[in-house]
Amino acid sequence: MYGMLLESVQHFVRKEYGDQMWLQGLEGSAFKNCVFSTHQVYPDHIMKDLAAAFAKHTGAEIDDFMRFFGRCFVRFFSHYGYDKLIRASGRFFRDFIHGIDNLHHQMRFSYPRMQSPSFYVESEDVFGAVLHYRSKRQGFTYYVIGQLVEIATVVYGLELEISIIQDIPDEKGTGCHIIYHLRFDNKPYKKVQQIRQEAKDLCPVSWIYLFRLFPFGVAFDNNMIIMEVGGKLKEIFQISDLVGKPMELFFLLHRPRVSFNWENVVTLQEVVVELECLTPDNSATKPSDRRCSISTRNLFLKGQMRYVEEWKGIVYLCVPLLSNIQEMKEVGLYLTDLCIHDRSREIVLAGWQHCARLENSYEKQEERSKRLEMNLKMWDEWKKKGDEMLYSMIPKPVAERLANGEDPINTCETFEEVSVLFSEVVDFSVLCSRITAREVVSYVNDVYILFDRIIDQYRVFKVETVGQVYLLVSGAPEKHRHHASHVAEAALDMMSHIFLLDKLYFGKKVMIRIGIHTGPVAAGIVGRKMLRYCLFGDTVNTAARMQTHGETGKIHISENTNHQLVQCGFITEPRGTINVKGKGLMKTYWLLKRDENCWR
Secondary structure (H helix, E strand, O other): OEHHHHHHHHHHHHHHHOHHHHHHHHHHOOOOOOOOOOOOEOOOHHHHHHHHHHHHHHOOOHHHHHHHHHHHHHHHHHHHOHHHHHHOOOOOHHHHHHOHHHHHHHHOOOOOOOOOOEEEEEEEEOOEEEEEEEEOOOOOHHHHHHHHHHHHHHOOOOOOEEEEEEEEEOOOOOOEEEEEEEEOOOOHHHHHHHHHHHHOOOOOOOHHHHHHHOOOOEEEEOOOEEEEEOHHHHHHHOOOOOOOOEHHHOEEEEEOOOOOOHHHHHOOOOOOEEEEEOOOOOOOOOHHHOOOOOOOOOEEEEEEEEEEOOOOEEEEEEEEOOOOHHHHHHOOOOHHHOOOOOOHHHHHHHHHHHHHHHHHHHHHHHHHHHHHHHHHHHHHHHHHHHHHHHHHHOOHHHHHHHHOOOOHHHHOEEEEEEEEEEEEEOOHHHHHHHOOHHHHHHHHHHHHHHHHHHHOOOOOEEEEEEOOEEEEEEOOOOOOOOHHHHHHHHHHHHHHHHHHHHHHHHOOOOOEEEEEEEEEEEEEEEOOOOOEEEEEOHHHHHHHHHHHOOOOOOEEEEHHHHHHHHHOOEEEEEEEEEEEOOOEEEEEEEEEEEOOOOOO
16 A cells, blocks of 8 residues: 555544554554555555554454544545545546446556555445445455535535445455445435436437447447457457457456456446456467467457347446547557547647657656665665664663663663572683783684574573673563573573683683672763663672672672572572672572572
């Protein structure tokens, strides 16, 4: 679908529900880009995803929001002047529903990639009409209802009630066919019927004169057998006698998208119909063997189907659908083949005169569209990279609160229990004296990359790195009760993988030292320019002491952490009671391994 449909939704949702509601809808629909381009094509599912997201936040039904979106579009497209096109389509609402397909046909020049639906009226009376809606899209049943109700109310001042008579499954499962019952004051229908009754008193017209006026016309009976054709069609098909042959051999119904049979054709008398003249392969004897594929070299006809009671058949009054001399040449026609009484010649000549300028303008617009599309893609890529970098420094939930304009100080909160991990490369000063500065930077970088890759598997957040010290937390800002298990899992993986890296650099073990403690903390954003998510409290200090009082190649944990891990099946070993600087005597443990049957 074109972006103008989504623009209408954005405009009126923000206007009637507020910006916060719109942002929640975007988040719920998993659509990151909140700026829509009028002529850019977007996936159809975005509209339905937005309706589902808004319905979830408000408690309303999805169908109600799809109906609301349809009304929004009608109210919005007046900015582009399309309301004037609707007002000019007819004096009454019945004229509009009979001519919807023609409106879409005219709009295809402004929106060449538009996959317009098909509408036709099956029957009508003074109380309303039965309307068929066909589309390649699914899920827009109530969107169409919203559009029709808004047009009837705003343009024609009518009260319109719509009910769904039947929802016919699409044979291919990729589209829809809905039959609506429209109830409205349709008094003009009575006048039309009266005019048709009076027209029956006129003298009948002979085949000869009718097909002189319409040399591209064709008539057929209720068995879809050709009764008569115009002289120009005989020249195109180069067959002396087309009468008595099936319509399907020579014509393909291009628009509306319905099966080409008598029942459908009878209901299409008020709809613009396009037929494609097929060029059969005369070497094939069966209709199924004929090659009737769509080609730009085939002639398209545009006109109206009318039932003639005296003939007991349908006559298709039409003209060639041509836009310039090049197209006329491709189908093998000349200006003298076109009628003088219609505007076929003027359209072809005008198209030839303006073709070069239009093509040049179209190429420029297409080039601009491609550049804009490329810029939007680049913008999305850079935004994604920026978000990834931001989320690596600040937790995603906190970053989203800041993006919504919340003051950083309001992000600070307390956590009753989290697990904090400190890790450090031991003898770092000695290491720096033995290798070059470039090698030191390269080594530390590889250590941090290794740890970053490991912790992505667990629900932990890297708070910061200072020199050779690496600080993790689990349970903040995302609260969960298995924080100690996640930190322990990460610590064991870090310890097992660092050996291979150290062996690669130095040929021997240069082990790390890890300490973990569990307890309460306060956490939040600090600073204005270089924002940082920091932890505060005695728990952080105790975790640092576990690391400094630990031993190389071991994971030192406090009694609080041990209590959590033992319950989850981790295997630990008592270290005993040690004197911890600033803490006094503490009972601590070594984390050895994880049981294969423990919680992961």
